[in-house]
Amino acid sequence: MLAANGMLEDSAVLRVEGLSTKLDGKSIVDSVSFSVNRGEVVGVVGANGSGKTTLMRTVAGLLTANSGEIVIDGTSFGHASGGASRQERSRKVAYMPQLAVSHPFTAFESVLMGRYPHLGRFELEGSGDRDLAWQAMERTSTVEFANRKLDTLSGGERQRVVLARVLVQQADVLLMDEPTASLDLRHQILTMDLVREEVRDRNAAVVVILHDLSLAARFCDRLVVLDGGKKLAEGTPWEVLTPSNLRAAFGVEGLVEPDPVTGKPHVLLLGSDNSSKEDLVGTGRTVHLICGAGSGRELMHQLRVAGYDVTVGVLGIGDSDREAAERLGLNYVAAPPFASITDEQHEAHLELVKAADHVVLCAMAVGLNNVRNVVAATAASNLIMIEPLERVGDLELDVATGVPDFTDGIADELRRGMIEKFGEIPESTLLFELARSRGEDL
Amino acid sequence: MATDFGSSVQRVSTGSTVLRRLLIGTLLLGALTVLVTIVAASVGPFSVPFTHTATTLLDLIGIGESTAKPTEQAIIQSIRLPRIFLAFIVGAALGISGGIMQGLFRNSMADPGIIGVSSGGATGAVIAIATGASTVSTFFLPLFAFIGSAVSMAVVFLIASVGGRFSMTTLLLGGIAVSSFLGAITTATIILTDDLNVQRQIIFWIAGGFDTARWESVQIVAPIIVVGALITIFAARDLNLLLIGEDEARALGVRVTLVRNTLLISASLITGAAVAYSGIIAFVGLVVPHVVRLIVGADHRVLLPLSALGGGLFLLVADTAARIVLSPAELRVGVLTALIGAPFFIYLLVHSRARLI
Numbered sequence: 088m089l090a091a092n093g094m095l096e097d098s099a100v101l102r103v104e105g106l107s108t109k110l111d112g113k114s115i116v117d118s119v120s121f122s123v124n125r126g127e128v129v130g131v132v133g134a135n136g137s138g139k140t141t142l143m144r145t146v147a148g149l150l151t152a153n154s155g156e157i158v159i160d161g162t163s164f165g166h167a168s169g170g171a172s173r174q175e176r177s178r179k180v181a182y183m184p185q186l187a188v189s190h191p192f193t194a195f196e197s198v199l200m201g202r203y204p205h206l207g208r209f210e211l212e213g214s215g216d217r218d219l220a221w222q223a224m225e226r227t228s229t230v231e232f233a234n235r236k237l238d239t240l241s242g243g244e245r246q247r248v249v250l251a252r253v254l255v256q257q258a259d260v261l262l263m264d265e266p267t268a269s270l271d272l273r274h275q276i277l278t279m280d281l282v283r284e285e286v287r288d289r290n291a292a293v294v295v296i297l298h299d300l301s302l303a304a305r306f307c308d309r310l311v312v313l314d315g316g317k318k319l320a321e322g323t324p325w326e327v328l329t330p331s332n333l334r335a336a337f338g339v340e341g342l343v344e345p346d347p348v349t350g351k352p353h354v355l356l357l358g359s360d361n362s363s364k365e366d367l368v369g370t371g372r373t374v375h376l377i378c379g380a381g382s383g384r385e386l387m388h389q390l391r392v393a394g395y396d397v398t399v400g401v402l403g404i405g406d407s408d409r410e411a412a413e414r415l416g417l418n419y420v421a422a423p424p425f426a427s428i429t430d431e432q433h434e435a436h437l438e439l440v441k442a443a444d445h446v447v448l449c450a451m452a453v454g455l456n457n458v459r460n461v462v463a464a465t466a467a468s469n470l471i472m473i474e475p476l477e478r479v480g481d482l483e484l485d486v487a488t489g490v491p492d493f494t495d496g497i498a499d500e501l502r503r504g505m506i507e508k509f510g511e512i513p514e515s516t517l518l519f520e521l522a523r524s525r526g527e528d529l
Numbered sequence: 530m531a532t533d534f535g536s537s538v539q540r541v542s543t544g545s546t547v548l549r550r551l552l553i554g555t556l557l558l559g560a561l562t563v564l565v566t567i568v569a570a571s572v573g574p575f576s577v578p579f580t581h582t583a584t585t586l587l588d589l590i591g592i593g594e595s596t597a598k599p600t601e602q603a604i605i606q607s608i609r610l611p612r613i614f615l616a617f618i619v620g621a622a623l624g625i626s627g628g629i630m631q632g633l634f635r636n637s638m639a640d641p642g643i644i645g646v647s648s649g650g651a652t653g654a655v656i657a658i659a660t661g662a663s664t665v666s667t668f669f670l671p672l673f674a675f676i677g678s679a680v681s682m683a684v685v686f687l688i689a690s691v692g693g694r695f696s697m698t699t700l701l702l703g704g705i706a707v708s709s710f711l712g713a714i715t716t717a718t719i720i721l722t723d724d725l726n727v728q729r730q731i732i733f734w735i736a737g738g739f740d741t742a743r744w745e746s747v748q749i750v751a752p753i754i755v756v757g758a759l760i761t762i763f764a765a766r767d768l769n770l771l772l773i774g775e776d777e778a779r780a781l782g783v784r785v786t787l788v789r790n791t792l793l794i795s796a797s798l799i800t801g802a803a804v805a806y807s808g809i810i811a812f813v814g815l816v817v818p819h820v821v822r823l824i825v826g827a828d829h830r831v832l833l834p835l836s837a838l839g840g841g842l843f844l845l846v847a848d849t850a851a852r853i854v855l856s857p858a859e860l861r862v863g864v865l866t867a868l869i870g871a872p873f874f875i876y877l878l879v880h881s882r883a884r885l886i
Contacts, residue, residue, distance in 0.1 A: 149779050177782030188774040190635070191827040197773055203766065204782045211547050211830075236827075256781070 099158075100125045100292045101146070101180075101260045106155035108138075108145045115141040117316040118155065123260070123292040128283060130307030130324075131296045134337050138316040139296045140185060140264055146294070147182040147262050148173070160259055177204035181258035185265050185296075187237070187245040194240065194248045195233040198224055201255030216255075223251040226281060242269035250278060254285060261285065263295040267302065275299075279306040300354040304328055305346065312336050328352045330385045340392040342515050357518070358392045367394025368522045375443035375467075376400065377460050381407040382451040382473075386517060387415055393518055398439045400460050401428050428459040436463045443467075445521060448505070450475035450514075453498035461498045465505060471520060472502070474511040550831045554821075558838040562617070565842060569849040570609045574857045577601045612742040615750065615806060616848040616862070617841035619739075620813055622754045622803035624840020626796035627814025628821070628833050629761055632768045633792060634701060641800040641814035644704035644793070645681040648711040650804035651735055653677020655715050658730045659722060670734070671746070671805035678801030681707050682794070695786070700793075737808035737863025739848050750806045757799035758837055764788050765829035772827070810863045812870030813840050813847075820877065 099122035108116040116138045123129045131139050144150045146157055148164065157164045159179050164172065181201075190197070201223075202216040212220075224230045227247040237245055246269045253261060263282070267275040283306060285291050297303040303310055304324035312320040312327055314336045320327045333341040339359045346353035374390050376383045377400040384407060390397045399419035402409035403426070412419045420435045422428055428436075436459075440446050446467035453461055464470060512520055571582040581597035585605050588595035595602055623641050630639035642648065657663040657673035688703035689696055715735070719728050767788040770778035779785050800814070817840040818832065825831045844862070847869060851862040 144776070147776075147780050149776050173779070173784055174782035177780060180780070182776065182780035184774065184776050188777070190772045190774075191822065192769070192773065193826065196826070196828060200770060200773060200781065203770060208763070208766070 098124050100160050101294070102156075102158040103142075103146060104156040104158070106142065106145060106157065107153045108141050108150055109153050110141065110150075115316050116145060116152075119311075119313070119316075119318045120155075121311050121318065121321060123294055125259070125290045125292050126286055127309065128286055128293040128295060128307045130303040130310045131294060131313060132298075132300060132303055132310055132336070133313035133319075137313040137336070139313055141316075142313065143182070143262050143264050143294065143296060147180055148176055149182070174204055177256070177258075179258055180260045180262060181253045181256040183249055183253045183261070183263040183266055185268060187242075187249045189238040189245075191236055191238065193234050193236055194229055194251075195220065195224065197237055197248060198229070198251045198255055201252035204256060204258075219255050219257075220251070223254040224248075226254065227251040227278075243271060243274060246270060247274065247278070250281070254281075257289070259291055261291055261293045261295075263293065265296050265298060267297065267299070275302060282306065300328060300333075300341075301346065301352070304352040304354070305349050324352045328354055330388065334388065340388050342389065342518065344515055357389055368525050369393040369395030372396065372445070372521075372525070373398060373443045374521065375439050375446045376449065377440075377446065377451075377464050378408050378449035379403070379406055379451040379457055379460065382449040383408050383447075384411040386447065386449070386473075386514065387411050387417065389518055390521075391415060391417075393521075395521070398443060400439065400463060401432050401436050401457065403457070425456055427456045433459050433463065436460070437466055440464070440467050443469075445469050445471060445524075447471045447473065447517065448502075449473045452493075454493035458494045458498050461501045465501060470505060470509045471517065472506060472509055472511045473514050473517065547828060547830050550825050550828075551834060554825060554831065554835040555838060558835065558842055562838070562842050562845065565845050565849065566613055569613050569845060570605045572849065572853050573604075573609065575600075575604055577605060607744070611744045611747050612739045612848065613845060614747045615742040616739050616845045618747070618751050618754050619803040619807045619810065619841075620817075620844025621758065621837040621841035622799040623810060623814040623844070624817040624821075624836040624838075625758050625761060625833050626800045627840070628818035628829065628836040629768065629792050629796040630814070631818055632772055632829060633789060633796075634697060635772060636701075637819065638815075641796065642708070642804075642809075644685045644700055644797060645707040645711065646678045646797045646800045647804050647809050648708040648715070649681025650674040650678040650801055651715050651809055652681070652711040654734045654805075654808070655718050655731050658727055658734065659718050663730070667741075671749070674805040675801050677711075678797070678804060681711060682797045682801070686793075733861065734808045735863075736861035737810040737866075738851070738859070738861045739807060740859060742806075746806050750802050753802040754799045757795040757802070760795045761792055761799075762830075762833050762837075764792055765833050768792060768829045768833075769827075772829075808861075808863060810844065811867040812874070813844055813866055816870045816874050817843055819874070823877070 102122040104120050105118045106116060106120070107114065107118050119142055121129065131142065133139050141150065145152050159176065164176065198220045199212055199216065202212055202219065206212065221230070224233055227250050229244065229247050229251055232240060232244060237248060240248065246266065250266060253263070261282070266282070267278050270278060279302065282293055282295065286293055295307065307324060309322060310324055310327040311318060312332055319336050320332050328343050330341055330343060333339055333354065340357040342355040342357060343352045344355060345351070369390065373396040375398045376386060379402060383399065387397055387399070397417050399408065399412045399417055401420045401422050402412060403422050403424045405424045409419065409421065418439070420432055420439065422432050440463050446464060446469060448461070448464045448470060450473050567579055567582050567586065570586065571577045571579050577597065581601055582605060584593060585595040585597045585602055587593050589606070597605070626641040627639070630641060630643050631637060634643065653673040653676050654670055656677070657670045662673060663670040685700060685703040685707050689700035715731070719731050722728055767778070767783045770781050770783045771785065771789065775785055818836045821832055821836045821839050825835060844866070847866045848862045851860045851865045854860055
């Protein structure tokens with residue numbers, strides 16, 4: 088096609104530009120933009136009501152956008168969902184809905200219907216179409232109930248039949264709304280493998296809504312996070328699945344760990360700030376955090392969700408850790424911005440250190456103003472040290488802060504001494520460490 | 530390397546293709562219809578030998594010479610054949626629109642009159658009879674009935690479209706409400722009228738029958754039903770997709786609103802045309818698509834044409850039975866369809882165990 092040739096520089100097979108959709112006058116999707124290339128699987132994640140399904144239905148042409156543009160394979164579909172373009176669109180875009188409606192057709196008949204976009208009005212399915220349907224049913228292991236009516240199948244079996252129909256449609260873009268929702272664990276993996284295979288073999292593009300973030304991270308090249316109809320984040324799973332995005336989009340605390348098999352991010356759900364505080368591993372125990380410049384922020388949230396009482400060491404006004412401590416209502420020692428820690432503050436800090444069951448020293452940048460925080464750590468009998476994210480030379484400091492040791496090596500020397508005694512652990516294992524020590528106590 | 534879910538079950542046969550099912554069904558029902566037509570044209574108060582009837586029918590389509598006597602030929606041609614044609618075509622209309630309504634509403638309870646068409650037709654007919662319009666011209670009774678059907682369908686449509694958003698549920702409920710309302714008007718007219726003859730005519734009309742069938746009626750009603758049936762059969766594939774879900778249908782390229790409205794309106798109009806000439810005939814539109822679905826499956830490309838043929842055949846048999854069971858008196862065919870249809874349907878429900886739709 089000529090129009091398509093003109094768009095060669097545009098490698099995206101699907102481009103969504105500033106898309107907004109309202110339902111009953113209420114804005115559900117709010118100027119969302121993203122694009123999907125051939126050979127790519129893009130996951131859409133977000134809480135219930137974040138607009139995922141509405142976004143997908145709009146892209147599929149089932150809802151009319153209030154503004155924005157949808158470009159599929161070089162053809163703009165805009166807000167108009169005209170009839171002439173409908174069949175054309177259905178050859179390019181397949182849509183797999185969240186729930187498979189029950190109907191009186193057999194599984195085979197319903198799979199074969201995926202060929203309709205490729206047939207003329209009075210054309211009947213040929214043997215080629217039937218072969219494609221059989222292949223798709225073999226791939227989704229639905230052959231054994233090919234002759235059964237759909238309303239006699241279980242939810243998961245039905246979902247696999249719908250998947251077969253979507254495969255048979257042979258569209259360039261596959262839009263899938265929770266294709267694994269009713270599936271058992273094995274079929275979840277097999278289904279997503281199948282999706283990846285389809286993307287690889289036919290150079291198709293997939294947009295998939297998934298609730299299981301680890302599954303999304305495992306199978307998607309990129310993720311789009313929706314929150315309240317807006318795009319909150321977009322990028323690779325490692326870029327997108329961060330504790331703060333989990334908190335913002337889902338209202339939960341989570342740990343993001345490399346999956347031991349795939350190396351992709353694995354999300355461990357800790358809980359929500361609103362969940363019951365009774366009978367958690369941290370109930371009745373106090374953890375004191377020594378941190379600064381954001382190095383303890385995530386830990387504060389995580390420890391709170393695990394039920395610990397959290398106290399925090401001396402934090403300067405304006406420090407992002409102080410803001411977090413304030414927001415969470417934690418007990419902490421405050422100091423004026425950039426001022427050195429006074430004797431009075433240091434004393435108060437030592438009180439908290441002694442009162443805590445565990446003291447945690449974060450891998451924060453240390454200057455002369457806050458070096459006494461490190462000194463206070465030496466007073467702890469039960470210290471846990473957090474490893475810096477990256478090591479620069481022999482300075483064991485978090486380079487992300489951009490501030491190495493400003494204390495002429497004093498802090499560094501103190502830290503070295505404590506490392507020899509207590510060792511270091513990665514930040515993401517702190518909760519495990521604390522839980523383990525609790526288990527030993529019991 | 531393709532991902533294989535692990536099953537290596539042999540491809541089971543999925544029955545014959547659409548075309549084969551359609552051909553076999555058409556041949557079978559067609560042959561039965563021819564046989565029943567010969568019987569129907571032979572039996573009655575004035576009996577004609579089957580061979581005479583067969584040769585007369587062949588003569589009519591230009592093959593051979595009729596061996597029947599002139600009186601026999603006259604009775605077959607001007608009395609029995611129009612009635613046979615009308616019964617068949619009305620049955621076909623009810624069968625096909627029942628199939629459509631059951632599909633559109635995803636509901637096995639749906640029948641051709643579900644959106645108020647039958648009761649609208651009855652009210653139109655009652656008005657024609659009660660006002661005496663039906664005595665002015667023989668065309669007025671069916672005309673009034675058809676107008677009644679069309680008006681009630683339009684009203685139900687308007688109810689379902691209020692607020693700019695069309696709803697099938699509102700359509701269904703609106704149809705029930707309008708039907709009850711119109712039914713009350715009909716009953717009130719029967720009760721309030723002093724003229725026993727009017728009462729009798731109304732009750733006769735409501736019970737349905739083909740005793741007034743003439744070639745002129747066939748000439749008017751046949752084109753409407755044939756055109757309507759063709760339109761709906763053209764949309765059969767889209768109706769399949771509507772059944773697997775509106776979203777799915779749209780995503781597979783169907784213009785859902787256009788298809789749905791076309792189907793609703795043509796199914797209602799052919800029902801209206803049928804009701805106008807036959808009165809209310811129960812059960813054909815409900816039972817026939819069910820039975821056909823049980824045998825050939827739910828694919829509307831097969832289901833709708835075969836429901837048309839099956840409906841025609843069923844009503845032809847019922848009408849012939851209605852003519853002969855109490856001969857020389859006649860039982861109303863609408864009574865007979867329910868008398869035969871309901872027990873048969875119950876038998877199916879009990880024995881098939883299959884979820885019908």
